[in-house]
Amino acid sequence: MFDASSNALTVSRSGFTAKSLGGGRRFALQGRKDTLEGVAKAFGLAEAPAMLQSASAGDCTLLRLAPQELFIIAGEAGLPEAVTTYLGTVPNSLVEVSERQVGWTLEGERLRDTLAALSPLDLRTKSFPVGTATRTLFGKADGMLWRTDENSFHLEVWRSFAPYMVAMMDAAALDASW
Amino acid sequence: MLLIRCPYCGERAEVEFSNGGEAHIDRPADPMSLSAEEWAQFLYMRDNPKGLIAERWRHAHGCNRFFNAIRDTRTDRFVVTYEIGQPRPDVTPEQAAEAAR
Amino acid sequence: MSRSFRVPGRGRVNTRRPVRFTFDGRSIEGFEGDTLASALLATGTHLMGRSFKYHRPRGPISAGSDEPNAIVAVGSGPALQTPNLVATQVEIYDGLTAQSQNRFPCLQFDMGAVNNLASPLLPSGFYYKTFMWPRNFWTKVYEPIIRRSAGLGVAPTAPDPDHYAFQYTFCDVLVAGAGPSGLAAALAAAKAGAEVMIADETAEFGGSLLFDRASRIDGLQTADWVERTVTELKAMPNVRMFTRTTVFNYGPHNMVALNQRMTDHLGTPDPATPRERLWQVRAKQVVIASGAIERPLVFEGNDRPGVMLASAALTFLNRYGVACGRRAVIATADDSAYRVALDLIEAGVTVAAIVDIRPKPDSELFRKVKAAGITVLTNSTVQRAHGSQRIHSVELAPVLPGGDVGEGKNYRCDLLLMSGGWTPSLHLFSQSKGKVIYDADLDTYLPGESAQAERSTGSCRGLYDLGEVLADGLKIGTEAAKDAGCDGEIDLPLWEVTTDAIGRGGFTGALPRRGKGLTAMAFVDYQNDVTAKDVKLAVREGFRSIEHIKRYTTTGMATDQGKTSNLNALGIASSALGRPKQQIGLTTFRAPYTPVTFGAFSGHERGNEFDPDRRTPIDPWARTKGAVFEDVSLWRRARYFPQPGEDMDAAVARECLAVRKSVGIFDATTLGKIEVVGPDAAEFMNRMYVNAWTKLGVGKCRYGLMCRENGFVYDDGVVGRIAPDRFHVTTTTGGAAGVLNMMEDYLQTEWQDLDVWLTSTSEEWAVIAVQGPKAREVLAPLVDGLDISHKTMPHMSVVEGTIGGIPMRLFRVSFSGELGFEVNVPTSRALEVWERIWEAGKPHNMTPYGTETMHVLRAEKGYIIVGQETDGTATPDDAGCGWAVSKLKKDFVGKRSLALPAMQDPDRYQLVGLYTEAPQEVLEEGVQLVANSNEVIPMNKIGHVTSSYHSATLGRSIALAMVSGGRARMGQTLYVPMEDRMIPVTVTSPVFYDAEGARLNV
CATH class of the missing domain: 2.40.30.110 (Aminomethyltransferase beta-barrel domains)
Known part of the structure; x- marks a missing residue:
């Protein structure tokens, strides 16, 4: 049983691990379509990632979570200067949310079964290929899920939901082995 | 659990959504110019059809966008979902029959 | 005696593995593979329960999930007893304890059976008619009595120590039922490349093929064919197979629920194993292969132990190796019972007679039975079964021209098998919203047009010939795969099938009987104790709709959902109403198909995993200080910090005085926060809030009040202007999600022209409130040189800076009425900052306070709490906040409503x-x-x-x-x-x- 009072916010079960993500910053960037395209160019990308797609630029990853929103996973240095410069010239909303979320790297051969205990998403590779990112519901917690590899996901939830999420993943991973 | 096609994210399970009531009821541009009766009409009066309804949905636990849908209230079958701001699409008799089935 | 009804060489139980269990305290031996019912029948025990209303002695009539009588409790102790299981589904293991239900003091002698003598006084509608008056008797007298006598088994009283798993999954083709048609459909769909799931409610795949000794497929015994087919399916990577798994609910949009029982058949399961798993399957296509259920015949005494369905006796014989009696009489309206007769004879059971209601049965099986020298009475009926806790004889009588029944003759027997023909199992089809249609030829209802992506196959759509059933399974499986988008080349098997030729048959309603029979107890719905005369009485009292008859008599409303009773009830209603069955229609089948435990439904949602337990970063500190907590929406907040010996009142009084006299520290992290950003941010705020925002300068705060369009207060909170195009909005703890939702609603659906966007920052910032006359003295040295004097930072202002190098948004606001600050810092650094402030506050005797003190302080100042002072019918003016409402703005959400006369x-x-x-x-x-x-x-x-x-x-x-x-x-x-x-x-x-x-x- 997960103990909410401990700080061990990881899961390690046979066939499923959730390792805490280290560091990095997060930005929620919203704007009209042209602005998002402009930002992508400032990142050095040909175009903004399509809906539910992701793209990497330097040490930043852009997740298109909504038509008007790019969620940016950045390194400690934050956003490239070209990006902030560009954003100074167009209407947009850039809000740092580095503290809002915590997350895990999820791995293991029972990964899909474990997540399927919590989420109604169809995570078969044909429906949710590598590179796909979305917000969804895990039990009663909103989460942001990004498939980084066939058997590896990046999951973030709002900070106060982390103990719940870990407890749920731990229980689901145990069940998934039966 | 219904399967609902978000115009932005594709088909997702109902738990990700919340229903927002009847669609295509525009907020009056100048509410203060309305009579009390007209305002009450806007505020409170809604259709409750047995059959096709155009209604708002919000992909609350996904992209968080509102969109509109045409659904048959008898069968919970969706005819179409579409973006906010688009006019209510025409429903062909065939589509209506399929939704009613 | 213990195994005296075992038939050597028959059955699939493992006779080398004896299993010992107890029933009502009696130790009994069965074999691995037995159900509780088969093991008890092997000892000659038919009496397994008492009926619900009349407490009549009952034995099993069926061998499967349709069993209405043999309802037992399994396990013991306040937590572990599971009531209301059917003995025909309970698999035995070493150490299993089972008890009969609905009896006192014991099964053989039951006080409640007095109800049976009083049965003429308990007609349908008895409760409605009897407990009408006097009115005040209802709560004090009637209800307690009815409650005590209602219900079946006893619910467990202690928490369930088991745990239950849950899983969503997806597949191309879900096959419900693994009898011949289901297996064939699964095989065809799998060969076409579809992702297939196939589930069967019993412990083994095969369905009727597990007790069909007469047929051959490709020259194989049917059970061997099952083994071959299951092996082939299991070897395919695109097939998932589930035994002990009931497809119990067919929901909208092809979401189908399965209940997998994982440990109930094990004596000592690994405690880590989930007891059950609930599957929610989104299937592109569903194949319903739910089979058919044999119909009982309705005659006097048809519920006496020893009376059972013919197919049940066949199942017990061939699947479990148990003869259900020594001397059988068979009453039938259908050819399939003749096969039962032949198998029974082969197993050494005497068949005293067969009575067939049909005038001229004629089939190969009929001729075989005649050739075997068995007495067959055609155009005849069962007048009555004799015996109480076990039948000892049965009166068979000819049906006379004109429909009356002649003088009968008693036949000695300990087993009376009945077959009224077959009822296709339409439950899942009906749950899928498909309309059933009456088939006059088969005199039953069949699946009509599909409402969802679904097909029925095999006997659940009225096919009974094994060759036809298998061919249909292959065809349906192929079509389902194709419609699921899998149309690979399929090399379909061609099976050679030899089987009994089955003719037409079947009977619905009550059998003809001699005399008026007003006292005859001929049961239609065994589980709810509904008799043929109850249904007739309902019609006589004016009920016309089958749905009303169902509710008035409760027929079909028990946990078995009318599996064995629906069609007979319909037949009786039809003749009583003088209208054909197809004009009356079937009642709706409700989910679940068979009862599902609460444990399975709740899954992980219990204890720690029921709800997220949201804690702020200050929570560990508060716990070390002995805080008492309270739940506020999903958050856990410190309510007060009692000193040794203090109760809440004392602690709150001390905390309040400390804030008023010196300084207090309060964790306000749970406040909702929304960053409103964009060139049109001020315009957006003007439209959303009743206040005016245009003139609010950067670095200033304002108390914001939000109404719904109906003019009633919805939420409130302090709003700070961080930049011309950036507002830091706070909401109430419970209102955070709702406010953001309402803002997004207007922004996305009404004001798409505005360039403004919303981001939740509730968990980005932790909030430390420092309140009291000494608040500035505490904070000033900590804020890295920031001037927070009254002059540069007056009440209702906000400034960005750092506190010990940590980024900060500092608000000068007060919900206490004292000089106050709210220190917003990044959540992960909040505890650090809190402890720093705590240290700095010690010289001022700084006191931590909780939500209770916060409430008292604000009440002393007359500050409202939305949802406490307001209740969804209060306007800003009602709540004393009329001053906040802008008189100049042309429009804002709620303005028009506030101008309505009633609001004045x-x-x-x-x-x-x-x-x-x-x-x-x-x-x-x-x-x-x-x-x-x-x-x-x-x-x-x-x-x-x-x-x-x-x-x-x-x-x-x-x-x-x-x-x-x-x-x-x-x-x-x-x-x-x-x-x-x-x-x-x-x-x-x-x-x-x-x-x-x-x-x-x-």
Whole structure:
């Protein structure tokens, strides 16, 4: 049983691990379509990632979570200067949310079964290929899920939901082995 | 659990959504110019059809966008979902029959 | 004696593995593979339960999930007993304990059976008719008695120690049922490349093929063919197979629920194994292969132990190796029972006679039976089965021309098998919203047009010939795969099938009988004890619709969902109404197909995993300080910090005084926060809030009040302007999600022209409130040189800076009425900052306080809490916040409604303060107020108390109330009517302390 009072916010079960993500910053960037395209160019990308797609630029990853929103996973240095410069010239909303979320790297051969205990998403590779990112519901917690590899996901939830999420993943991973 | 096609994210399970009531009821541009009766009409009066309804949905636990849908209230079958701001699409008799089935 | 009804060489149980269990305390031996029912029948025991209403002795009539009688409790102890299981599904293991139900003191002698003698007094509608009056008898007398006698088994009283798994999954083709048609369909779909799931409710795949000894497929015994097919399926990577798994609900959009029982058949399961798993399957296509259920015949005594369905006896014989009796009589309306006769004879059971209601049965099987020398009475019926706890004889009688029944003859027997033909199992099809259609040829209902992506195959759509069933399975499986988008080349098997030729047959309704039979107990619905005359009585009393008849008589409403009874009830209603069956229709089948435990439904949602337990970063600190917590929406918040020996009142009084006299520290992290950003941010705020925002300068704050479009207060919070295009909006803890939702709603659907966007920052910032006259002295040294003097940072201002190098948004705001600051810092650094402030506060005797003190402090100042003072019918003016409403703005959400005449009514409930006459009397929150203490009941309510506390600051009690025309009642005496007295109160201003606000502006 997960103990909410401990700080061990990881899961390690046979066939499923959730390792805490280290560091990095997060930005929620919203704007009209042209602005998002402009930002992508400032990142050095040909175009903004399509809906539910992701793209990497330097040490930043852009997740298109909504038509008007790019969620940016950045390194400690934050956003490239070209990006902030560009954003100074167009209407947009850039809000740092580095503290809002915590997350895990999820791995293991029972990964899909474990997540399927919590989420109604169809995570078969044909429906949710590598590179796909979305917000969804895990039990009663909103989460942001990004498939980084066939058997590896990046999951973030709002900070106060982390103990719940870990407890749920731990229980689901145990069940998934039966 | 219904399967609902978000115009932005594709088909997702109902738990990700919340229903927002009847669609295509525009907020009056100048509410203060309305009579009390007209305002009450806007505020409170809604259709409750047995059959096709155009209604708002919000992909609350996904992209968080509102969109509109045409659904048959008898069968919970969706005819179409579409973006906010688009006019209510025409429903062909065939589509209506399929939704009613 | 223990195994005397075992038939050597028959059955699939493992006779080398004896299993010992107890039933009602009696130790019994069965074999691995037995069900509780088969193991008991092997000892000659038919009596397994008492009926629900009349407490009649009952034995199993079926061998499967359709069993209505043999209902037992398994396990023992307050947590582990599972009531209401059917003995025909319970698999035995070493150490299993089972008890019969619905009897006292024991199964053989049951006091409740007196109801049976009183049965003429318990007709349908008995409860409706009897417990009408006197009215006050209902709660005191009738209801307790009815409640005690209602229900089947006894629910466990202690928490369930088991755990239950849950999983969503997806597939191309889901096959419900693994009998011949299901297996064939799964094989065809899998070969086409579809992702296939196939589930069967029993312990083994194969369905009827597990007890069909007569047929051959490709020259194989049917059970061997099953083994070959299952092996082939299991080897395919695109197939998932589930035994002990019931497809119990067919929901909308092809979401189908399965209940997998994982450990109930094991004596000592690994405790880590989930007991059950609930699957929610989104299937592109569903194949329903749910089979058919044999119909009982309705005659007097058809519920006596020893009377059972012919197919059940065949199943017990061939699947479990148990002969259900020594000397059988078979009553049938269908050819399939003749096969049962042949198998019984082969196993050494005497078949005393076969009675066939049909005038001229004629089939190969019929001729075989005649050739075997068995007495067959055609055009004849069962008049009555004799015996109480076990039948000993049965009266068979000819049906006379004109429909009457002639003189009969008694046949000695200990087993009476009945077959009224087959009822296709339409439950899942009906749940899928498909309309059933009456088939006159088969005299039953069949699946009509599909409402969802679904197909029925095999006997559940009226096919009974094994060759036809298998071919149909292949065809349906192929079509399902194709419609799921899998149309690979399929090399379909061609199976050679030899089987009994089955002719037409079947009977619905009550068998003809001699005499009027007003006292005859001929059961239609065994589980709910509904007899043929109950259904007739309902019709006689005027019920016409089958749905009404069902509810009045309760036929088909038991946990078995009318599996064995629906069609017979329909037949009886049809003849009583004089209308053909197809004009009457079937009642709706409800999910679940068979009962599902609460454990399976709740899954992980219990204990720690029921709800997220949201904690702030200050939570560990508060716990070390002995805080008492309370739940506020999903958050856990410190309510007060008691010192040794203090109760809540003492702690709160001390905390309040500390804040008023010196300084307190409070965790306000749970406040909702929204960053409103964009060139149109101020315009957006103008439209959303009742306040005006355009002139709010950067670095300033304002109390924001939000209405819904109906003009009633929805939420409130302080809003700071961080930049011309950036607002830091706060909301109430519980309102955070709703406010963001409402803002997004207007932004996305009404004002798409605005360039403004919303981001939740609730968990980005932790909030540390430092409140009290010494607040500035505590903070000033910590904020890295920031000037927070009253002059540069007056009340209601905000500044960005750092605190010990940590980024900070510092608000000068107060919800206590004292000089106050709210320090917003990144969540992960909050504890660090808190501890730093705590250290700096020690010289000032800084006191941590919780939500209870926060509530008292704000009430002393007359600050409302949305949802406490307001209830969804209060306007800003009602709540005393009319000053916040902009008079200049042309429009905002709620403005038009606020201008409606009703909103100006002087008698509206308005926020006021109340003083009790006795200063130490603290009113109960929620109590009503009246103007005249001498009024007769019912008194006219003119308001209610919304908040009530003892104020240590004022040394007396205070209360806030919403009172009709309250502001015009200053100084009036009102009354709080309590059960035993009237409490007089005086109306006063809601601001009890520092009305001029001097303490804020220092």
